[in-house]
Amino acid sequence: MNPASVGGAATDPNSISEGPSSGVVIASSTLPTASHQSGAGESSSSPPPPSRYESQKRRDWNTFLQYLKNHKPPLTLARCSGAHVIEFLKYLDQFGKTKVHITGCPYFGHPNPPAPCSCPLKQAWGSLDALIGRLRAAYDENGGRPESNPFAAKAVRIYLREVREGQAKARGIPYEKKKRKRSNTITTAAVGVNVYITRNI
Numbered sequence: 001m002n003p004a005s006v007g008g009a010a011t012d013p014n015s016i017s018e019g020p021s022s023g024v025v026i027a028s029s030t031l032p033t034a035s036h037q038s039g040a041g042e043s044s045s046s047p048p049p050p051s052r053y054e055s056q057k058r059r060d061w062n063t064f065l066q067y068l069k070n071h072k073p074p075l076t077l078a079r080c081s082g083a084h085v086i087e088f089l090k091y092l093d094q095f096g097k098t099k100v101h102i103t104g105c106p107y108f109g110h111p112n113p114p115a116p117c118s119c120p121l122k123q124a125w126g127s128l129d130a131l132i133g134r135l136r137a138a139y140d141e142n143g144g145r146p147e148s149n150p151f152a153a154k155a156v157r158i159y160l161r162e163v164r165e166g167q168a169k170a171r172g173i174p175y176e177k178k179k180r181k182r183s184n185t186i187t188t189a190a191v192g193v194n195v196y197i198t199r200n201i
């Protein structure tokens with residue numbers, strides 16, 4: 001229903017808000033190389049420290065590359081399709097912390113269940129959506145051609161939309177009305193992304 005939410009990298013609020021803010025030029029590169037600085041690993045003139053979005057994006061990218069490496073049968077980035085990306089998202093569900101009720105559960109569609117149930121925990125839609133936005137950008141930045149970007153595949157968009165609609169129903173949370181359920185959706189989204197990587201928020 002809301003076309004803006006399916007945008008990905010270009011409309012990712014993080015990339016817009018955090019980009020320019022860290023653009024201060026550090027003019028202290030009087031020393032030839034990083035001899036005075038400890039362990040930066042960069043030989044070029046000292047860049048500003050990466051924003052939280054940038055470092056998150058880098059971690060996500062490394063996580064995905066690691067996933068490809070461990071994939072059976074082995075998978076290279078060049079052969080990676082939207083279907084593999086969806087497989088990756090499903091794989092991440094095991095690290096999720098968002099309760100998604102199955103249709104047979106008495107709390108299906110209940111935003112605040114009064115008692116625990118045995119329904120599975122999954123990655124919140126908001127986490128996956130933000131993750132795909134970052135990975136899509138990372139793919140571009142690492143030399144991938146836009147027309148073969150698996151994170152931009154139509155199948156991935158459709159999958160994310162299905163997850164959103166399914167979780168909205170199962171959890172009784174209409175994502176379109178984020179403002180009314182603010183505390184709920186934001187907490188789950190924030191927790192979800194960082195579970196499988198190191199927590200830094």
Ligand SMILES: [Zn+2]
Nearest residue numbers: 101105117119
């Ligand atoms: Zn349940």
